[in-house]
Amino acid sequence: MSSKTILRILFGSALVLLLAACSSGGSGASPTLSGQTVNLNALDTFRYDPNTITAKVGQPIHLVLVNQGNLEHSFVIDALNVKLEHVQGKATGDTSFTPTAAGTYVFYCDTPGHKDAGMTGTLVVNP
Numbered sequence: 001m002s003s004k005t006i007l008r009i010l011f012g013s014a015l016v017l018l019l020a021a022c023s024s025g026g027s028g029a030s031p032t033l034s035g036q037t038v039n040l041n042a043l044d045t046f047r048y049d050p051n052t053i054t055a056k057v058g059q060p061i062h063l064v065l066v067n068q069g070n071l072e073h074s075f076v077i078d079a080l081n082v083k084l085e086h087v088q089g090k091a092t093g094d095t096s097f098t099p100t101a102a103g104t105y106v107f108y109c110d111t112p113g114h115k116d117a118g119m120t121g122t123l124v125v126n127p
């Protein structure tokens with residue numbers, strides 16, 4: 001093995017270690033909360049069931065949208081950049097997100113006309 005090769009190997013593993021250190025280092029402060037899975041039914045009557053979700057700041061939410069109808073539905077929270085679109089009739093889609101600030105957030109279906117027809121709900125994030 002030439003010394004050049006050894007150097008290359010050393011440099012390579014240093015880089016890997018650096019990357020590992022970067023990706024495992026979180027931003028710190030927030031306590032680790034166990035996540036919750038929320039099953040939300042989307043209905044062709046332009047309703048979600050349930051239409052209220054309760055969570056805590058820093059608690060990961062795994063949202064499962066179960067489309068019980070035949071129309072395409074979606075789940076969008078603009079303020080949290082959550083967008084789960086094009087869930088076809090009788091299909092299921094899912095997304096995960098973690099609210100970082102307490103508050104009340106509106107979620108809605110962005111299939112044209114559905115929000116106006118009342119397809120909205122509320123996510124309550126407690127401190």
Ligand SMILES: [Cu+2]
Pocket residue numbers: 042046072073074109110111114119
């Ligand atoms: Cu919809």
